[in-house]
Amino acid sequence: MGLINLLENEYDLYGVEWKQEPHLIMTDFGEKRLRYWTDEERLKWHMKWRDESAKGSGAVPDRMIRTRDGEIAVFDGKHWISLHDSADTPFGCEEVERWGQFIGHLLLASIKASHENHECKVTESVFDFDSCLAQSEKYMEGNFKCINTSIYEARQRLKFAEALKRKVRKPVLPILEKDISISNGKRIFHFLFYQGGDSWPEKGYLPIRKFLFEWLSHTSPLSLRMLLTEVNKVFPLNGEHGLLLLAEITVPWELRDCLILLDNENLEKMIEGMQKYEATWEEHRIFLKTVTQWFDENRRKVAL
């Protein structure tokens, strides 16, 4: 029995056709997306965050459509195959409130899940300052101001981030999807439909850091502050979770990316790389400044 037949039978669908093999199909219920899973635990983890973060949030993640027997996927002998809704229209960044609610609920659900036992493999990124230093060695002789400054700042930030983390005695970190991106937000009617991925989950606030930086790149510091305010309404950031998020944002993750941009093959490429380095470093400096300002303002409001 072919995959199409299997799907028709298991999901009570009719007239299923490939729209874009092997990921998109057209059904009598509209366009649907297929995801293939080789690991059952990963499938279950992805089902859970989608189901949990949908609760109470105005947004709808692309949850697993259930088979007629209520299963989250079908097995074709090689993979588990799950069926999801699919949408094309980007949601954009204008509706800060809806994004904030979604991120807030996502964090709530992921913190709740991190208390539970899970058998799924979880990765955790660790910032390696020493390897960055080693990589920057070859440019030190050139005495480039931006590199020297950024290395100095990175060291200071790392110390600050460590100090923030130390303030939290028993840190509980969220377990999240690796890539949370604005481009995954689509529009169905007037709500935010979020198309998740299928990667191994990541422990910590790095995926949120990346999302917030992407938000700033697409919008403005004011919009980022508004987004944090909206997240804060659902997922309070004035306690330990806020400290851990701020710590993650303070860690100079961008140093690694900046150093990769450098290329000393010839002078022209070197200058070009250096300009990109400076620009990227500056963007992140604004990012950190904006987030820190928001935390300071928020703290002041609480104190008042």
Added chain:
Amino acid sequence: MTTEKETLNYGPVLFHYDLFPEKLERHGKVQKVITKRGTFALKEAEMNEEERNWFTHVIQRLSEIGFHQVVPLYPTKFGDYTVQIGSKTYYLMPWFASDDRNEKSKDEVLLDHLGKIHALTIKEQDFSNEVVEHSYQYLMNRWENRQYEMERFTEEAEQKAYMSPFELTYLSHFHQIMRMTEEAKRRLKEWYETCQREKRYRSVLCHGKVSRNHLIFNPTGEGHLLNFEKAVLDTPIRDLAVYFRRAAHQREWSIEEGKLLLDLYEKHVPLLNEERGLFISYLSYPEPVFNAVDLYCNKRNQFSQIEMVHRLESRIRGMKKIRDFCDAIMIAPPPASMENEPKKIHINDEEDHI
């Protein structure tokens, strides 16, 4: 006619069912959703997470224990039985068109279904003095507070040089109303004392909002109950009192009809003496009359005096019918139990019940 705005408003809900409405019609808190896939009823409710879970549990469990005369809930494509959007909860059911041919037998079917649910879920509870004491004190305090409010209203009215027609009508029946109140309190006290003595009380799954409007007939003429949002484990008297109190205030309702319906119910669940006493106590308490006074005090500008007086008189007439009904059921012998009485399963039994 469905507007684009309405489709947009309900679109996020119907998305969970993969339904695209061609037409939406509002019927109170229900939207009739007409689609290419059929016609559905979308109910809007306000429930918290615990209430939602209990509600879906009740519907599923009723089916599992063999009561199928419940309007089924359709699951969403994600396997949920309700959809939560903001503060609102929605659930989808098949649409059954109202059928006037069955209107006459509606009360009989309603009481019969209620009896079946109660019989399937009845459970003699382990006696807890604390629970009985709390229930008794709570209700007694509430009734005494209401009585005090009504006495105060009476005193204020008596001090006026010129009473309104409503006040005059109320005062002319005041002693009779207070007698009913005292009778209800006496019966409640009796129930409490019997419970203490017998050390028993029974609970069932109560519908919680029994009404003719919550029974509809499917295309084959079979009656189905709906709206279990307020379902609760409590004494069977809770549902009976809600039904009979409302029914007795209908103009065409008669004591004979009431007795017939109670007999129909008791074929499934014969009432114990103390339950009958509690039933009479609930019915005797003149809450409908007090509510008419509340309405007069709080919303007198919205209705004319004559409307208010008519309402009050109708409530008093209803209470007189209830008093006669209570007298009649007090002396009636208990009906014989049914031959094929359903197996009793309880809503809280983990093995085979809700």
